[in-house]
Amino acid sequence: MQSGHNAMTGFVTVILALVIVIVGLVSRWPLWVWPFAAGVLSTGAAASLVRARRRRPLIPPERLLEPELPIPQVERWECVIKDVSLPSLSEDYDFQFSATVRWLPQEAPPNAPVVNAGGLAIDAVVDRARRITHQSPPHRSSLVQHRLNGELATMVADPSGRVLAMADNVRLTLADADRERLEKLATVRKNEEVWEHERKWEQSKRAYLGEDVLRTPGSAVVWWLAKNDEKIDKTVSDIGLLAELSSAANDQSVPDDFQRYVPGLAKEQEPLEAMADESTTGPPSPDEYARFLLRHSGLPDGDPRRALYLERVAEAAKGAGLPDVADALLRMLGDFPHPPQSAGPAEPPFDGYFDEDPPYDD
Template sequence: MTTRPWPDTSPGLFGSVAERWRKRRERRYLAAADRRAASAAAEATAPAVPEPEHHRKEYQTALPSSMSFVDFQASFTVVWTLDGRADYRHAIPQSTAVNAIVQRAAAITRQANPVHHKPLREQLAFELGKRLQVENTNVWARAEDVHITVEEADLDLVRRHVELNRRRELRQAERELERAELRYLRDNVFNSVGNALLWWLHHNDNQIERIGEVAPQLTQLVRLVSGQEQVHWADNLLAALEEASPGGLGEAQRLGLAGYLGQVLGEYGGPGAKDEFETRAKDWGVGRGGPREGE
């Protein structure tokens, strides 16, 4: 039987110290394991870093512009490297790098006007200077010493083309303005005699005393603009005679009516009224020349 004053189930002084030391060591071990796991995860998710650049290729090529008949002349140095951590490999990495730079440059130049080649050079140098990984390859590429020019003869051609386009657009704008004015006159001025008179007064210092002088001319103009052709009074008279005879007029009836109307106009009509009527009546098949052939 033990002679200690505390129960056997209770730890002694040395037991308590050992237990605390064991727990502290366990916590340190777990913390170190967590740090190692976090470091491994960070390395696994970190982007692949290319090897130091050590491949260079000077290259010259034509690049498209916004005008199909003119190209830019470009030169640059392609700087490329291989990424040993990439999952993809390319058999000809140099061609891959050069092609990637050319495609990146063409995407920019095909939207540019050749006359703006100087600021375009700065834009190309900025964009191509970015080192980017070529899609689905282990190649990283960028460009330096970027230069771009346009042949002087091509620049002259472009300037002529721009000037022609400017003139064409100006003429088109003038035609549109003219058509708009004509539509306005047709739809809002010469659609009635009243509107035409108001328009004339507005543009002629409200000279009301001249209304009687210009009214017949404006009336005729309204008829022409609205598509109402002015019909000769003799034609109206002959048409009215035809309309008044639903069964139609025969040759003898036309001849008799024309002769009778000619006598009336000769007696009561104004100067030349009879001659005008007989001239128009020829198309009706009667008159001084008699019936038309074929009737």
């Protein structure tokens, strides 16, 4: 502080000397004034220095900080642990825990046994880390490591109260083999999820088509018309195809009202139309008659009674003098399985006469 006062005094003295020189030159002082002015200036500077030396400093020297004094060394208690296995949320997948454990011994109560403070600190830190890792999934090791760094960064007393312990430089890893297994499982899980999503989407699409769009030929036509609302002619031309598609989707035959739109079935309708107007189209052929009679028999496809029906109608056609129709019916009969014969007496063939009207001799 005194050195600073001396510097300030010298600086002010120099400034005053310059001011005196300038004033003397401007005022053209006589020669005897210059030595007098220099003496006054020197006397003032000397008085200021003497006064500063006599003044007591504000802070006594014995109270001043002396950073040059040696600082006592702080005793450190720490230990490095490596690759300690800690459980994870998944069984058989353990974390590998490494850290620097630091502790601070506490005052022991009277008659307390001697303990290994480092062992207590390490056990306390590992137990704190285990409570976190066993609730964490193994594939999140990096995230769990950051959480451990935060949780273990505070000095906490161990259960015995003999040490305060914390951990630094925490490192949490997973074995390479376990990491590869988890990656494979994750890939399979993702693929399975995609497959399940695609399967449900396909089921939904099938249900939509089968239970809504193709439920009947009429619903299929309406759906197709909604898709092609500007192409009515195309929808009309596709009615037969839609009817076949709807019938196939429901394992049914094409309804009678839509058979005329199906190219293959439309030809089978021609005998019926011909019978309705023989004057225009001419009489149908025996095969057309046979198909017409079978189609309008009322017996569903696959019914074994259809064979019996053809047999009886063929016999009736022969008795009515229509041998061509009877032959056509018998040809169709070869395509159907015959029903089992009953155990009763066989019915005599029809001979064209009734029992109550026996033939008369000429």
